[in-house]
Amino acid sequence: MTQQSVPLDAPPVLVHPGDKPTRLPRGTTNAVGHTLGLIGDEWNLLILRWAMLGVRRYGGWREVLPISHAVLTRRLASLTEMGVFERVEYQASARRFEYALTKRGRDLWPVLLTIWTWEAQWVPTHVESLPQMVHRTCGRDFSPVFGCGSCGKPAEARDVTGGFGPSGTWNRSVPAATTRRRSASAEGAGMFPETMGLIGNRWSAALLGAAFQGAHRFRDFEHRLGAPPTIISDRLRAFCEIGVFEQTPGTDRPDWPGYHFTQKGRAFFPVIMTAVDWGQRWFRAAEGPALVYTHKNCGQDLKAQLACDQCGAVLRGTEVSVISGTT
Template sequence: MPPPESSPNAIARGLGVLGDEWCLQLLRAAHSGATRFGRFQEELPISAASLAARLALLADEGLFIRRVYQQNPIRAEYLLTPQGRGTWPILLAIWDWEDRWADHPAGELPDRRHAECGQSFHPELVCATCGVAAGRRDVTAAWGPTGGWDRSIPDTATRRRTRASRTAGEFPETMAVFGNRWSAVVIGAVFQGIRRYSEFESLLGIPSNILSERLRILVEYGLLRVDVTEQGRREYHLTEKGRAFFPIVATTLSWAERWFALPEGPAISWQHGDHPLVPRLDCDQCHRPLQAAQIEVLETSDQKV
């Protein structure tokens, strides 16, 4: 039986998982080789209760598989599934955006090297179908059969930690968008061409006090700017920093559509020229497709994204 028309679509399901900062951090640690409870606690300043809850969520959503390796007492390890391994382009896009645009008072993010060419690099978003760059202005978006703002809002709101509690290698400014369901849907609306407060309010169904706060925060973080038209109307436009967030959006939605697709069809379709956009990250030095196994963290040589 197909799900009801009001059920969350792939966007809502994907953001429901990745919109939690601890889930993102656990995925980052897992890509670096962590599998056991103690190792996750060593790498992250997370309480045992929060860690257990996030590991259970990631297992329930199919990103981890729980494997018992000791019976008395029972101990388990958490291994990335193909769905979990598929998040590496998202994490790489987040690292690059945070490295270029975010203020990291706790220290610089570790550099990456592409083993195939031996160079430090930045990932470039291209369309895998044609191999041509795919910036936000190069693509168009349209709702699919399961699309719509009401179905694209995650069911749960998640929390971000304060900046003061952070360490290098985390995602503070990404979580200003991903870590709040209303921020995520507002930035998505701007990418689709929504500009005016009244349009946000009517199309997204956001309470006015929450909408005002979300717009204020996105302006404060520099992702949006406010322009006043000749008619005196305030419009919200993406800044250069905001447009640079598009690779995170593209890789996240592509991953979500792959793993949380509904039988009726996609939530949103991106068109690149005369064909659908298939997001891919290439090395900006050698212009070859990036692979997870070829990406080295220079600060810690045995870690990989």
């Protein structure tokens, strides 16, 4: 077994001339929708995981992932179109290309860290070992602690208030690829089994978002999402089965139960917030942000920040190394 250790946010080899925030036309899919379209696809996350470890060529991904030519080609094209990769020619005679992470792509490292951390803490089994994360500043293995960049203090879901902003509606927050099913090969390679259960489907992601905005009852979800009752029932059942929600007796009628986050569900909050933070920095709607949050402890806009749980220092991508064993 060999090991690879690389800083997550090393300066990109290529400075992409178009690596500036994408301006979204009025009334179109907002930053949340674009972000869910990216991270709600497990192949994208797996491709990004290996890209962070230095894989840049088509053959490199084929060596480490049980992915078909067609699927890999489509995902690389999509990630390039989103500005996460830049396609670079490395052999002119044979017209061969590799895919270099842009600044936008490397800027996804907080999302990957929070997903790995949640899966490691709350999902008992994985096909493959999750990467080891080392904070090079203190030299220790660590877990990231989510906090507010405005005041520097830790922040949990209960410490934050807010919701939709000027471009934020449920319809505009739906990704273009409205549903994705994990293929058998993806499950065999996957490191994100329950993360995909939460954000890998349009209705799952929407229901999760509604819960973080305060929805608890079936009719609350039905009213906010406009989804068919059978779909809401199915998603609520699935969330309870994986231990993200717990069902409680209704306050009005016992047969109208409420659905509340468990500790496991609340622990997913950093994944949502780092993803929203990334999306709203790189995809900007003409009307304004899709989501607006305030950290109640300081009264300021919540700015996503991760800190090392060992030394307390704010994490920077250049100071975080990921060690991954490959066979």
